Every structure is written in structure tokens, then in C-alpha cells.
Amino acid sequence: MKFEDISLTRISETAWEIPQSGGMRVLGLVFASPEMMGDIVQDQSLRQVINVAHLPGILHRSIAMPDIHWGYGFPIGGVAAMDADEGVVSPGGVGYDINCGVRLLRSNLEAASLRPRLPELVAALHREIPSGVGSRGSIKLDGKEMNKVLSEGGRWALSKGYASDGDVDFSEGGGRLPGADPEAVSDFAKRRGFDQLGTLGAGNHFLEIDEVDEIYFPEAAAAFGLFQGQAVFFIHSGSRGLGYQVCDDYLDVMAAYIRKERLSLPDRQLACAPINSDEGRQYLSALAAAANFAFANRQLLAHQTRETIQRFLSMGPRDAGIRTVYDVGHNNAKFETHEVEGKPRNVLVHRKGATCALAPGSRELPLDYRKVGQPVFIPGDMGRCSFVLSGAQGAAKLSFGSTCHGAGRRLGRTAARRSLRGKSVFDEIAKWGVLVACASRKMLAEEIPEAYKDVTAVVDVVERAGIARKVARLRPVAVIKG
Numbered sequence: 001m002k003f004e005d006i007s008l009t010r011i012s013e014t015a016w017e018i019p020q021s022g023g024m025r026v027l028g029l030v031f032a033s034p035e036m037m038g039d040i041v042q043d044q045s046l047r048q049v050i051n052v053a054h055l056p057g058i059l060h061r062s063i064a065m066p067d068i069h070w071g072y073g074f075p076i077g078g079v080a081a082m083d084a085d086e087g088v089v090s091p092g093g094v095g096y097d098i099n100c101g102v103r104l105l106r107s108n109l110e111a112a113s114l115r116p117r118l119p120e121l122v123a124a125l126h127r128e129i130p131s132g133v134g135s136r137g138s139i140k141l142d143g144k145e146m147n148k149v150l151s152e153g154g155r156w157a158l159s160k161g162y163a164s165d166g167d168v169d170f171s172e173g174g175g176r177l178p179g180a181d182p183e184a185v186s187d188f189a190k191r192r193g194f195d196q197l198g199t200l201g202a203g204n205h206f207l208e209i210d211e212v213d214e215i216y217f218p219e220a221a222a223a224f225g226l227f228q229g230q231a232v233f234f235i236h237s238g239s240r241g242l243g244y245q246v247c248d249d250y251l252d253v254m255a256a257y258i259r260k261e262r263l264s265l266p267d268r269q270l271a272c273a274p275i276n277s278d279e280g281r282q283y284l285s286a287l288a289a290a291a292n293f294a295f296a297n298r299q300l301l302a303h304q305t306r307e308t309i310q311r312f313l314s315m316g317p318r319d320a321g322i323r324t325v326y327d328v329g330h331n332n333a334k335f336e337t338h339e340v341e342g343k344p345r346n347v348l349v350h351r352k353g354a355t356c357a358l359a360p361g362s363r364e365l366p367l368d369y370r371k372v373g374q375p376v377f378i379p380g381d382m383g384r385c386s387f388v389l390s391g392a393q394g395a396a397k398l399s400f401g402s403t404c405h406g407a408g409r410r411l412g413r414t415a416a417r418r419s420l421r422g423k424s425v426f427d428e429i430a431k432w433g434v435l436v437a438c439a440s441r442k443m444l445a446e447e448i449p450e451a452y453k454d455v456t457a458v459v460d461v462v463e464r465a466g467i468a469r470k471v472a473r474l475r476p477v478a479v480i481k482g
Contacts, residue, residue: 006018006046006047006050007019008030008037008046010034012465013033013464014031014032014033014461014462014464014465015029015030015031015032015398015465016029016030016031016032016037017029017030018030018046018049018050018053018062020053021050022054023054023264023266024050024053024054024062025053025054025055025056025058026053026058026059026060026061026062027053027061027062028046028049028050028053028061028062028063028064029061029062029063029064029398030046030049030063030064030068031063031064031065031066031399031404031461031462031465031467032064032066032068032461033066033457033460033461035457036066036453036457036458036461039410039453040068040069043069043070044070045064045068045069045070045071045075045076045077046064046075048070048071048073048074048075048078048267049062049063049064049068049075049078050062050266051073051265051266051267051270052073052074052075052078052080052093052270054265054266054270055080055082055087055088055090055265055270055272056086056087056088056272056274057082057083057086057087057088057274057275058080058081058082058087059081059082059083059087059340059345059347060081060340060341060400062078062080063078063079063080063399063400063402064077064078064079065077065078065079065353065354065399065402065403065404065405065458065462066404066408066453066457066458066461066462067353067404067405067406067407067408067453067458068408069408069409069410071092071095071352071353072092072095072096072269073090073091073092073093073267073269073270073271074090074092074093074095074270074350074352075352075353076095076352076353076408076409077352077353077354077404077405077408078093078350078351078352078353078354079349079350079351079352079354079399079400079402080093080349080350081338081340081347081348081349081350081400082275082347082348082349082350083345083347084275084335084345084346084347084348085275085276085346086274087274087275087347087348088272088273088274088275088280089272089273089274089275089280089283089284089333089348089350090254090270090271090272090350091247091250091251091254091271091272091283091287092251092269092270092271092272092352093270093272093333093350093352094247094287094331094332094333094350094351094352095247095331095352095353096243096244096247096248097238097239097240097243097244097331098238098239098243098246098247098287098290098291098294098331098332099177099238099239099243099290099291099292099293099294099295099329099331099332100205100236100237100238100239100243100294100329100330100331101172101236101237101238101294101298101327101328101329101330101331101355102234102235102236102327102328102330102355102377102379102405103171103234103235103298103301103302103324103325103326103327103328104232104233104234104235104324104325104326104375104377104388105232105233105234105235105302105305105306105322105323105324105325106224106225106226106230106232106321106322106323106325107230107231107232107233107309107320107321107322108319108320108321108322109230109231109313109320109321109322110229110230110231111209111210111211111212111229111230111231111477112229113231114209114231114477115477117312118209118435118477118478119435120312121209121309121312121478122209122435122437122478122480123437124308124312125207125305125308125309125437125480126437126480128304128307128308129200129207129301129304129305129308129480130198130199130200131199131200131201131202131205131207131438131439131480131481131482136195136196136199138198139195139197139198139300140194140195141193141194141195141197142194143190146182146190146193146194147182149197149292149293149296150180150182150185150289150290150292150293151180151182151289151292152176152292152296153175153176153177153180153291153292153293153295153296154167154168154171154174154175154176154292154295154296154299154327155168155174155175155176156292156296157175157296157299157300157303162299162300162303163175163299163302163303164323166323166324167299167302167303167323167324167327168299169366170323170324170325170326170327170366171295171299171324171326171327171328172326172327172328172329172356173334173364175295175296175299175327176292176295177287177288177291177292177295177332177334178288179284179285179288180285180288180289180291180292181282181285181286181288181289182289184282184283184285184286184289185242185246185286185289185290186245186246186249188245188249189241189242189245189246189249189286189290190242192240192241192242192244192245193239193240193241193242193293196240196241196242196297197293197296197297197300198297198300198301198303198304199237199240199297199301200235200237200301200480200482201237201238201240201482202439202440202443202481202482203443203446203447203482204236204447205236205237205238205481205482206234206235206236206379206382206479206480206481206482207233207234207235207236207301207305207479207480208233208234208236208379208382208386208476208478208479208480209231209232209233209476209477209478209479210231210232210233210234210386210474210475210476210477211229211230211231211232211474211475211477212226212227212228212229212230212232212472212473212474213228213229213385213473213474213475214228214472214473215227215228215471215472216469216470216471216472216473217372217390217469217470217471217472219371219372220372220373220390220469220471221388221471221472223368223369223371223372224325224326224369224372224375224388224471224472225323225325226325226388226471226472231477232325232474233305233309233322234377234379234386234474235298235301235302235305236379237294237297237298237301238294238297238329238331239290239291239293239294239297240293240294240297242290242293243290243291243293243294246286246287246289246290249286250279250282250283250286250287251271253273253279253282253283254271254272254273254279254283255268255271257271257272257273257277257279258271258272258273275348284333287332287333291329291332294329295327295329298327299327302324302327305322306320306322309322310322325375325388326369326374326375326377328355328356328374328375328376328377329351329355329356330351330352330353330354330355330405330406331351331352331353332350332351332356333348333349333350333351334348334349334351334356335347335348335349336348336349336400336401338396338400338401339396339397347400349400349401349402351402353405353406353408354402354403354404354405355376355377355402355403355404355405356374356376356391356401356402357373357374357376357389357390357391357392357395357399357401357402357403357467357468358373358374358391358395358401359373359374359391359392359393359395359396359401360372360373360390360391360392360393362374362391369390372390372471373390373391373392373468373469374390374391375388375389375390375471376388376389376390376391376403376468377389378403378404378405378406378407378455378458378459379406379407379455380406380407380452380454380455380456381407381447381448381449381451381452381455382429382432382434382436382447382448382449382476382479382481383429383431383432383434383449383476384432384449384454384455384456384476385455385456385473385474385475385476386455386473386474386476387455387456387459387470387471387472387473387474388470388471388472388473388474389403389459389462389463389468389469389470389471390468390469390471391403391467391468391469392466392467392468392469393466394465394466394467395466395467395468398465398466398467399467402467403462403467403468404458404459404461404462406452406455406458407452407453407454407455407458408452408453408458409451409452409453410451410452410453411450411451411452413446413451415451416445416446416447416448416450416451417442417445417446419448419450419451420445420448425441425444425445425448426444428448429444429448429449432449432476434476434477434478434479435477435478435479436478436479436480436481437478437479437480437481438480438481438482439481439482440481440482443481443482444481447481
């Protein structure tokens with residue numbers, strides 16, 4: 001198959017290879033079905049897979065997940081592992097919303113029991129969870145407390161009574177990315193975050209009430225505390241304005257390094273620096289700090305969600321049973337050990353719009369999950385469904401322990417708004433049987449279900465590839481959007 005001047009060789013029912021050419025240091029590898037390729041070739045994301053393959057120190061493959069679409073520098077859905085000694089780090093391989101991610105809360109509640117009072121519950125959550133562009137939280141940080149958040153992540157929330165040990169233990173990396181240095185974060189970035197802790201934000205961020213409507217892997221579902229008919233709560237948010245500013249600041253730093261060293265790159269959006277350079281180390285320290293802000297942010301959102309639901313239903317914590325299943329990010333660069341050409345290597349894995357998927361047996365997982373693998377959450381759109389997966393052995397062999405992070409956009413934001421053609425966005429979403437509360441009609445119009453690929457097809461690809469295994473399907477009941 002050839003698209004423009006890009007050759008694609010199908011190597012399995014779920015994978016395509018882009019051969020090395022020009023300055024590519026490795027092959028490209030794209031996970032997708034033949035049907036998906038029709039959407040994927042519509043933008044420049046395959047060209048970005050090729051561009052990433054030019055980066056110094058990249059190992060094995062420049063990888064793309066089936067939710068791939070065009071992004072800044074790296075494609076969204078891109079994965080690249082760099083040799084820890086000889087490779088580079090690129091802010092474009094992480095993205096602006098550092099450690100944007102998803103947390104799933106399980107409960108003892110049945111979705112059917114919530115339906116009679118759903119409008120009032122959604123109104124309460126919308127009132128108590130700050131959302132929208134520029135939203136401000138109830139917690140105001142001073143400089144000293146901000147530095148603690150940036151250093152400690154979810155553990156800061158635990159120390160303040162906004163989390164339980166379980167919340168922290170069932171978060172990726174214990175809710176903290178090591179190596180953070182608050183001094184590597186600019187004063188301007190900190191100012192942007194001072195009043196945004198515990199806020200949802202806008203765009204594709206959401207708080208969602210879902211019903212577990214199908215179980216595929218009973219052993220994993222039991223380990224995760226999921227059952228059919230159950231009400232669960234999805235939280236999708238990140239590092240807010242602080243993370244955005246960290247990315248912006250260090251793109252300038254990297255661009256200056258590229259000019260100084262006269263490095264040649266196929267795309268200036270791939271501006272980077274060696275991992276062991278001053279610039280590389282500073283960015284990684286700032287990235288870890290922003291990631292910790294995101295962990296703390298999702299923890300406060302989870303705390304407020306739990307408190308609001310218990311108060312609304314007049315239930316105690318034991319009866320409601322609302323607890324964290326897992327919290328995992330999908331915009332990160334992390335040092336990990338992976339087997340490369342038959343030998344363990346210390347690598348820096350860039351995941352941009354891709355999530356970690358640890359296989360069964362991983363010592364990094366809580367004991368409760370080691371038999372079944374890491375919980376992985378794949379949000380779909382506001383109308384159809386989302387999925388809970390578990391990491392599978394194939395991820396370690398094929399994708400540096402990574403899988404997709406969502407459905408992936410098929411329409412840009414402007415195109416999504418235009419597609420409504422004067423119709424009410426609320427009426428269109430109501431057709432899917434979903435109740436919506438939002439801060440902005442414009443933002444809501446950009447997130448209509450038709451703007452996204454079919455998440456079921458995306459999940460089927462990663463399951464057939466052996467990267468992750470389906471555990472449960474979730475149907476949206478209500479959504480709170482920024």
C-alpha cells in the first residue's frame with residue numbers, strides 16, 4: 001500500500017510497517033485495521049511517525065496506536081523509546097497537557113438506582129467540580145505548598161486529608177513521578193497553577209457517570225471491583241495551565257539548543273536535547289513536577305466527586321464503596337527497563353496520547369492486579385461506550401508496554417462544530433440517551449460523538465495485537481464537560 005510517497009507494508013492483521021528511508025534510524029510501526037487506514041491517511045500523522053524515526057537514540061520502532069491523529073511534533077497516539085545514555089528527550093513527544101490521564105472510581109451503586117435522581121446528581125457534581133476554560137479550584141496554593149505539590153504529587157493530597165492510602169497505592173507510580181525539581185518550573189507556570197488544583201478544565205476533559213454493561217474478563221473485573229450494572233465514575237484531566245506552560249517554556253529551551261548545536265531535524269516541532277544535557281535534565285525535572293501536579297489534581301477531583309455523591313445520596317463511605325480502581329497518565333516520558341534485541345535496556349519512553357499497559361506479573365503493579373495486568377482505561381465519546389482493559393504480554397514485546405488512550409479524533413474541532421449545521425448539540429447528544437452538563441456550548445459541540453473514531457474498533461485492534469485485553473465495556477449515563 002502506498003499513500004503519497006509513504007510506503008506501508010501490512011505485516012499482520014493489525015500492524016503496518018513503514019520502511020526506513022532517508023534519515024530514518026528505525027522503521028515505523030502502525031497498529032490499525034485496514035478500515036482505519038482510510039481515516040489515518042487523511043492527515044499528516046503518518047509523516048509524523050516517519051519524522052520521529054529520525055530522532056537520535058530512538059530504539060526498535062517509531063510506533064503509532066490505532067487512535068493516531070495529527071499532533072504537535074509527535075502524532076497523538078505516538079510512542080518512542082530512547083536510549084537513556086545516547087537518546088534525546090522532546091517536549092513534542094509528551095505534549096502540552098503533561099500527564100493528562102484518566103482515573104476510574106468504582107462503587108457499590110447500581111446505575112439503575114441513580115437514574116430517577118440523575119438530573120439532580122449531575123447538577124450537584126457540575127456545581128461542585130470546577131470546569132471550563134480558566135476554572136478555579138477552592139484550594140489556593142502559596143509558593144511553599146505549590147513546591148510540595150510539584151514534588152509529592154498524590155502524596156501531598158494524602159498528607160492534607162484529600163486521599164486515602166488506597167488512592168495513592170492504586171495510582172501509576174504511587175501517584176508520583178520521581179526526579180521532580182520545582183525550581184525547574186518557571187514562576188509564570190506556577191502562577192498559572194496556583195488556583196487550578198482540583199479543576200477539570202475544558203476541551204476533551206470530563207467527569208462521566210457510566211454503567212458497566214458487559215464483562216469480558218471476569219477474573220480481572222473481580223480484581224478491579226467491577227460488576228455488571230454497576231455505576232462507575234470516570235475522571236479525565238491533567239496538569240492544566242501549569243503543564244501547558246512547562247511545555248511552552250521548554251520548547252523555547254529546546255529550540256535554542258537545536259540552533260546552538262546546528263542539529264538537523266525533519267520538523268522543528270521535534271525540538272529536543274540529549275537526555276544527559278543540562279537542557280534535557282531540566283526539562284525532565286520540570287516534566288516530573290508537572291506530572292505530579294496532574295496526579296494531585298485528579299486526586300482532588302476524585303475526592304470532591306466521592307464527597308459530593310455520598311452527601312447527595314446520604315450514604316457513608318462504606319455503603320457507597322467509591323474507591324480508586326487505578327489512575328494512569330497518557331502524556332508522559334518515563335524511564336523504564338525494556339528488552340531490546342534480547343537484552344534489558346534502560347530507556348526513556350515517550351508516550352503522547354498513549355498509555356502504559358503493564359502485563360501480568362509486573363512488580364510495579366499493586367499485588368491485587370499482578371495476576372491480571374494493569375488496568376487500562378480507554379474513553380470513547382459521549383454517546384457510545386468506553387472500555388476497561390488490562391495490560392497483556394504483547395505490549396512488552398511490541399510497544400514498550402504501551403497501548404492506545406482513547407478513540408482518537410476523526411474530525412477537527414471546527415469541522416465538528418460545522419457538522420451540527422444549526423442543530424442543538426444537547427438534542428443530538430440526548431439521542432444517545434446521555435445527560436450532559438457543560439460550561440461551554442462551543443466546547444461541547446467540538447466533542448460530539450461523530451468527531452471521534454469508533455472506540456470499539458480501536459480496542460479490537462489492540463486486543464487482537466496482544467497489547468491489551470478487554471475487561472469491561474462502560475456505557476455513558478451522564479457527562480460533565482468543561
